[in-house]
Amino acid sequence: MARAARATAAGISCLIAYPRYTMRTNWDVLSARTLGALALPDACERCFWLHQRIGAPPTPFPGVFSSIDSYSKKVLQAALQHAQRLPHWFERFELHGEPLPSTHHSWFKIATGHGSLQLSGTPDEILLAPDGSLIIIDYKTARFKPDDPFRPLYEVQLNVYARIAENLAPPRDGYPFPCRVQTLGLMYYDPLTEVDRPDKINTRGFLMEFHAHWVPILRRDAWIDELLMRAWAILSQPAPPAGASNCKTCQAYQAIANARHRAGFRYTTTGDRLP
Known part of the structure; x- marks a missing residue:
């Protein structure tokens, strides 16, 4: 903002x-x-x-960054299509489930109880876990920094998505909402910029690798309540x-x-x- x-x-x-x-x-x-x-x-x-x-x-958002961001969100679907399984790093992070169709902010929203204020959002990824609960993921194509100054913003985003998913009504076809959320997290795709590997350079250009880093995010319902009260005020x-x-x-x-x-x-x- x-x-x-x-x-x-x-x-x-x-x-x-x-x-x-x-x-x-x-x-x-x-x-x-x-x-x-x-x-x-x-x-x-x-x-x-x-x-x-x-x-x-x-x-304006530079086109190359839009392309990278879009590409990172398509990786999971590509893996499912070609290998019939989630990418290996999802398993390494113990993230198991079936991806749900993308939601849309026009209907993925709930009342807050503060006047006419409503909460909306569009999660990057929602997995339906084997036990019927949800895993909500926000992708970040950026270098992972433990002290990222925007971490509070990201934590609020994911907590809001969880609140909406657990309280959304009435049910929608193709979605399990309202449904318990078991896991929230940030999936960083950290670009590897070393160029000492000749196999990454070819006659048409070059390739850039991204390293996946998983950051679990805690539920903080009381914090969201405080922010909503402040926002409405x-x-x-x-x-x-x-x-x-x-x-x-x-x-x-x-x-x-x-x-x-x-x-x-x-x-x-x-x-x-x-x-």
Whole structure:
């Protein structure tokens, strides 16, 4: 969220090209990732309100990273198709089960009990374990760092997915929801960048390997409850709260609102209607 806003600020002159971004009508549908951003140490409540109530134009994501991310999510299906089994590293991490069809955020959501606030999300992978419970996995194509500063965000995401999976109703065809979740975890695909192996270089280009690293994530239901209470307290306000001191992301969102104001939109960052 913060990085997107900073990138938007850098290209603020292009904002008027995005006229569809007005005050969001579905601001009370909160994604797992957005709730997770509120768990970061430098979370700014003003930015959180603006991000959810106002929104921001998307920032470009380099095509090569999109391709790598998509490829990593297809590895499991490719292994099942060609070898009729999960990849070997899944077995090494004692992850056994049948992958479920992909969910969609439009229906993979639940009420929170806080006003009209709903939780939504799209897990990267859900396995139906032999005992009938679920294993929820979030893939990360990145170097594994034990002290990853975004770990709180990732932990919230997975905990939100678990809460939705265990409380989703009514049942949907092809899915076991609501269903108990037994395991949550991050599957890092860490790129190996050493180039001292000549077999990785050929006449058409080169190959890059990725090392799988499994990080189990604990259930933290009380923490999610606290974050939801805080999120609703922020979002139910008619105007954004004060921001963190010297928050550059606030400045980026203010620039977004100013550009939209100049383009003739009806709202400001205070939530007031424009004449």
